[in-house]
Amino acid sequence: MGSSEWSHRSDSFWxxxxxxxxxxxxxxxxGASGDLAKKKTFPALFHLYCQGFLPxxxxxxxxxxxxxxxxxxxxxxxxxxxxxxxxxxPSEDVSEFLKLVKYVSGSYDSxxxxxxxxxxxxxxxxxxxxxxxxxxxxxxxxxxxxxxxxVCRMIRKYCMNExxxxxxxxxxxxxxxxxxxxxxxxxxxxxxxxxxxxxIYRIDHYLGKELVQNLLVLRFANRFFLPLxxxxxIDNVQIVFREDFGTEGRGGYFDEYGIIxxxxxxxxxxxxxxxxxEKPVSLKPEHIRDEKVKVLQSVLPIxxxxxxxxxxxxxxxxxxxxxxxxxPTFATVILRIHNERWEGVPFILxxxxxxxxxxxEIRVQFKDVPGDIFKCEKQxxxxxxxxxxxxxxxxxxxxxxxxxxxxxxxxxELDLSYKxxxxxxxxxxxxxRLILDTIRGDQQHxxxxxxxxxxxxxxxxxxxxxxxGEMKPxxxxxxxxxxxxxxxxxxxxxxxxxxxxxWALPPYRNLL
Numbered sequence: 001m002g003s004s005e006w007s008h009r010s011d012s013f014w015x016x017x018x019x020x021x022x023x024x025x026x027x028x029x030x031g032a033s034g035d036l037a038k039k040k041t042f043p044a045l046f047h048l049y050c051q052g053f054l055p056x057x058x059x060x061x062x063x064x065x066x067x068x069x070x071x072x073x074x075x076x077x078x079x080x081x082x083x084x085x086x087x088x089x090p091s092e093d094v095s096e097f098l099k100l101v102k103y104v105s106g107s108y109d110s111x112x113x114x115x116x117x118x119x120x121x122x123x124x125x126x127x128x129x130x131x132x133x134x135x136x137x138x139x140x141x142x143x144x145x146x147x148x149x150x151v152c153r154m155i156r157k158y159c160m161n162e163x164x165x166x167x168x169x170x171x172x173x174x175x176x177x178x179x180x181x182x183x184x185x186x187x188x189x190x191x192x193x194x195x196x197x198x199x200i201y202r203i204d205h206y207l208g209k210e211l212v213q214n215l216l217v218l219r220f221a222n223r224f225f226l227p228l229x230x231x232x233x234i235d236n237v238q239i240v241f242r243e244d245f246g247t248e249g250r251g252g253y254f255d256e257y258g259i260i261x262x263x264x265x266x267x268x269x270x271x272x273x274x275x276x277x278e279k280p281v282s283l284k285p286e287h288i289r290d291e292k293v294k295v296l297q298s299v300l301p302i303x304x305x306x307x308x309x310x311x312x313x314x315x316x317x318x319x320x321x322x323x324x325x326x327x328p329t330f331a332t333v334i335l336r337i338h339n340e341r342w343e344g345v346p347f348i349l350x351x352x353x354x355x356x357x358x359x360x361e362i363r364v365q366f367k368d369v370p371g372d373i374f375k376c377e378k379q380x381x382x383x384x385x386x387x388x389x390x391x392x393x394x395x396x397x398x399x400x401x402x403x404x405x406x407x408x409x410x411x412x413e414l415d416l417s418y419k420x421x422x423x424x425x426x427x428x429x430x431x432x433r434l435i436l437d438t439i440r441g442d443q444q445h446x447x448x449x450x451x452x453x454x455x456x457x458x459x460x461x462x463x464x465x466x467x468x469g470e471m472k473p474x475x476x477x478x479x480x481x482x483x484x485x486x487x488x489x490x491x492x493x494x495x496x497x498x499x500x501x502x503w504a505l506p507p508y509r510n511l512l
Contacts, residue, residue: 001509019233021472023134023167024125024437025059026157030151032063032074032103036174037178038081040205041142041182042101044431045080049097056100060124063103065174074103086162105174108143109150114158121159122330123211125331134167138438141173148173149190156194172438175266177447178461197449203439206267206439207445207503208430211388216288218386218394228366231345237275238363239268241351245358246312246329251319256346258327258466263351265459270447271388272347275362276337282505285444296454298339301463304471306334306346306493312354318447324468328473329353332486334493335458338390340404348494365495369391374508380498392427397498 016253027045029037045061048054054413063074081209082094104120108112111214113311125135139155141148152171161169173191178184191200217226228234241263247254254262273292280287310330330352336345383397437445447455465471474483481487487497 003055015386016286023058023136025054025136025138026062026121026124027054027059027138027140028062028064028121029106029140030064033067033069033077034065034142037063037140038078040429040431041140041435042078042285043081045437046097046430047429047432049060049100050093053439054100056096058084059100059108061101062117062120062124063101064106064113066107068107069107071103073100074263075101095324107233108147108152111154111158114154116157135161136167136439137169138435139169139171140435141171141175145173145178145187148187152194157342166239168199169195170199170201170437170438170441172203174203174262177202177262177266177452178426178456179257179451179512181313182461184456185454186441190451192449195197196444199443200449201434201443202447202452203434204266204270204447205430205434206270207447208433209388210396210427211392211500212271212274213433213445214394215271215386216283219274220279224349229314229413230341231343233366235365235367236346236348236493238348238350238490239275239361239497240363241360242355242357243353243480246315246354247318248322248362248426251315251318254329255325255327256323258349259329259331260333260459260463260466264331264333265455266447268351269421269458271362271453272335272469273451275364276342277345278341283444285442288444289448291456293448293451295337295339296451296458298337298342299334299458300336300338302333302335302458304462304465306489307462308332308475308483308486308489309466309472310352310476310486312352313475314478315354326469326472328466328477330355330482330486332475332482333462334488334489340408346495348490348493348495350482352482354478355482359390362386362388381496383498430512 016260029041029045031037046053049056049059069077078101079094082097102120102124104113104117106116108121121137137159140161141151141153154167155171159169161167168366171191178187191376219229236420265344273295277288278296281289308331309328311327313330315321316325321327330349332348335347335349337343337345362385364384366384368381380397383395385395385397387395398414417442434445437443462471474485476483
């Protein structure tokens with residue numbers, strides 16, 4: 001990649017209105033050779049590099065972990081995760097990117113390791129420029145939450161940006177942010193004592209997904225949705241996450257959290273906020289996050305009779321899972337919002353493992369047509385479906401006339417499938433977007449402290465009842481839809497399942 005090409009590509013990035021700062025950028029990945037770092041963080045950094053967003057004359061990347069390995073050993077460990085179809089010249093790009101990566105070994109709670117890390121960062125900052133420039137330091141904690149407090153103390157004491165010319169220090173922390181309200185508040189307090197809220201980026205990768213980021217545009221930039229998006233027209237909303245595999249080696253870790261903590265309380269609840277929130281004053285991050293907090297604070301306490309828990313058969317066969325485990329691998333939870341827009345509309349949040357399909361989607365089901373003269377109610381209701389993964393798409397299910405001489409009706413759809421409509425466009429991975437937002441200082445797609453607190457306030461009472469054994473999961477077969485009680489609960493919440501209609505990804509065709 002030539003220097004002139006880098007100059008052109010990086011200039012287009014740094015001139016973005018969101019980016020007012022330049023100077024040396026140090027990205028420090030703590031937990032550098034763990035699964036999250038290898039599979040998500042480093043590949044995201046590599047793709048940003050390939051697109052010109054991490055100019056090599058300004059950026060250096062440090063890996064930090066307790067393991068004593070060399071720079072080349074770290075590079076070899078992550079090399080295989082960087083190669084893929086997204087790179088036009090894999091070997092050249094990978095080699096050039098890996099030259100930016102350096103490894104520092106040290107403990108997560110000792111001064112010596114972080115003093116060495118600070119020394120290495122400072123050497124990079126001096127070497128990248130012949131004159132004094134601002135220093136920007138981004139710490140990505142690809143670590144268990146139990147070490148966040150000690151790591152943050154070490155960063156605060158030994159590794160902060162101290163340039164007189166400005167710059168910043170920012171910290172990215174991964175979920176889970178605690179296990180209930182008290183533990184989340186304790187963790188927030190420990191980190192909050194060390195860093196200001198604008199320095200803390202609580203990452204939830206679902207907020208980086210293409211169609212999740214499209215939700216605000218769909219809702220507030222399209223006139224025909226505005227009068228429909230309320231209790232007068234919408235009967236119910238489903239937000240669904242389904243996996244067709246079990247815990248697969250993560251049983252011990254998963255058993256500490258369960259499906260509600262792992263998926264519903266964070267990923268699905270973030271989607272819920274964007275579907276249900278009111279229109280923000282502007283697109284400024286704080287205005288958007290204010291509205292998310294308001295809708296969370298309007299959620300009524302969860303009723304036990306509006307919860308179905310499941311555990312797939314064979315889950316306890318995992319040697320790392322206790323024989324007596326009460327941890328749900330499936331849950332359907334109905335949330336109800338006490339406000340003018342959504343009073344009486346059930347939001348059905350559903351997540352499960354070892355089911356019969358893999359997908360994540362939002363399904364907005366509209367009310368029946370009053371005075372149905374075509375007698376087509378049995379064919380199903382109008383629905384607006386946003387498919388988050390796989391095969392990103394959005395489609396509107398409509399009743400139309402069946403082609404032919406008879407006046408009969410059938411369900412069809414208005415379909416926007418991304419692979420067909422945006423051929424040749426690569427949809428960025430969620431982590432790419434969110435890391436780029438962190439560099440730009442845009443917190444719109446990150447979880448604010450009061451938002452996190454409001455989320456835990458909703459689910460903590462239910463989680464404690466499960467933890468105490470007051471609620472038991474129902475066994476279900478692997479490869480099924482989950483417990484039959486879940487479908488019954490959805491039906492009680494007035495969700496009408498469409499039988500005989502299956503959405504299929506439209507066949508690929510060249511539109512040129």
